[in-house]
Amino acid sequence: MHVNVAIIGMDRLGASFGLALKRYQSTSKGQHTFTIIGSDPRAQPMKDANKMGAIDNFNRAVLKATANADLLIVNAPFGATEELYAQFGPDLKRGAVVLDTSLLKVPVFGYAKEFFPKDPQGNPVAYVVGITPIVNAKALYSGDLEVEGARADLFDEAEVLVTPDIGTPSEAIQLAEDLIGLIGGKARFMDPAEHDGLIAATEILPSLLGTATFYMLTQSEGWKEFRRMINPTMALTMQGLRTQRADDINGLLKRNSANVARHLDSLIDVLQQLREALADDDEDTIEAFTSKALSEWDKWDVKRFSGQWEEGRAAVDSVAGPLGSLGGMLGMRRRRRDNDEDED
Incomplete structure (x- = not known):
């Protein structure tokens, strides 16, 4: 099956979607082929993404990039989302599905209701599903968020949050889940309002x-x-x-x-x-604060890099930390030292 894909927003995330889909297409198991058109207000990121093979072509004009798209991946700054939906929304082809990576999902559903095409009875004929990739731990501490930092394995074994709106057809949700599998990720479903509450702490607050x-x-x-x-x-x-x-x-x-x-x-x-x-020069409180923060970070770091979140699983001491093998060594040394003290 051939799918026409438009990716709006060329940075590490947007280009990585393209690379991951092209990687899948090149495998013997690939049952789908993709023509991927990229779009971005800036020319250079589109050229870079095209050069690395993440997209087949590009166009700064959103309507031209999204024309005839079966699947759209909207990877745009939140402030630009409403204007983008107003541009491409009315011209979406029947059955098109938009996967939106915006930090806030609830407002996006409102834009879709306002701008997406409807049948004579007022029912939508194109759909949006919110997605939030929790990137592969290997790329977690990388500060390179531009196209140059794109990688085909960015989503490998990584969770991708799926936040459908009430009334979203099961076929659109299934498409999102299928695509996440094709790029190497694992879908995890979440209520949109819950998602926006959590994202306030993990993205907006920092x-x-x-x-x-x-x-x-x-x-x-x-x-x-x-x-x-x-x-x-x-x-x-x-x-x-x-x-x-x-x-x-x-x-x-x-x-x-x-x-x-x-x-x-x-x-x-x-x-x-x-x-x-x-x-107050309260050394005990200060030491308790730093010790607790580092202890909790250490436990989180191991779980984040191992992907083993459930309590009761065996701890994974050999997973590299944020500084690669050095971070892992530091974490392991700290745990071994604690164990050694317990044995004394």
Whole structure:
């Protein structure tokens, strides 16, 4: 079966979708072939994706890129999503399915209801399914989010959250699940509202924290010196500013304000407790905080890299951590040292 695919948004994620589909197509088990058209407001990422073989052709004009597409993968900044849906939505072919990677799913369903074509009875004839890839652990700590960082194995053995809207046909949901399998991933279903609540903590809050820290530095008296001392630690916390416009950040905050505020309150509470401990020179509280944070991170890191989340499974000590083999060695040394102390 041949499928016409349009990928809107050429970065690491968008190009990796193309590479993964082309990888599947090239295998002996491949039962489907794909013609993949890419689209992006910027010319160079499209050219780069085409050169690496992630897409067959490209067009900056969204309507031309999506014309005749059976499957669309929308991988655009949140602030651009409504305008994109208004552009391509009315011209979608009958039966087309849109897989949307936007950070917020609930608003996207509203755009689909507004702009997608309908039959004479008012029923939709094109559909959207929300997806959120939780990328392969090998790429977790990579700061290269542009096309150059794309890889065919980005989704291998990785969970991809599937968030269908109420009333989405089972065929559209099945297509999303099938595609996730083709690119090497594992589908995990989630309610859209639950997804948006969780994403506030894992995506929006960290991005907001980096933005707020950078803003704080720019307003300080020491900015002339701070600006010359920014290295990867700070740069990675604010890397979202490289790809997000003010509209994207504002939209994510406004359309998910209650969830963001709730997690922000929790973070402020932790920071306030730490601030008080520092002011009081409370070494016990500070040590307890750092020890607990590192201990929990260590357990999470092993599970994230092994993919074994269920309690009761055997621990995996040999999985590499965020620094590759070095991270794994450090984690293993810490665990062995703890075990050695227990034996003494």
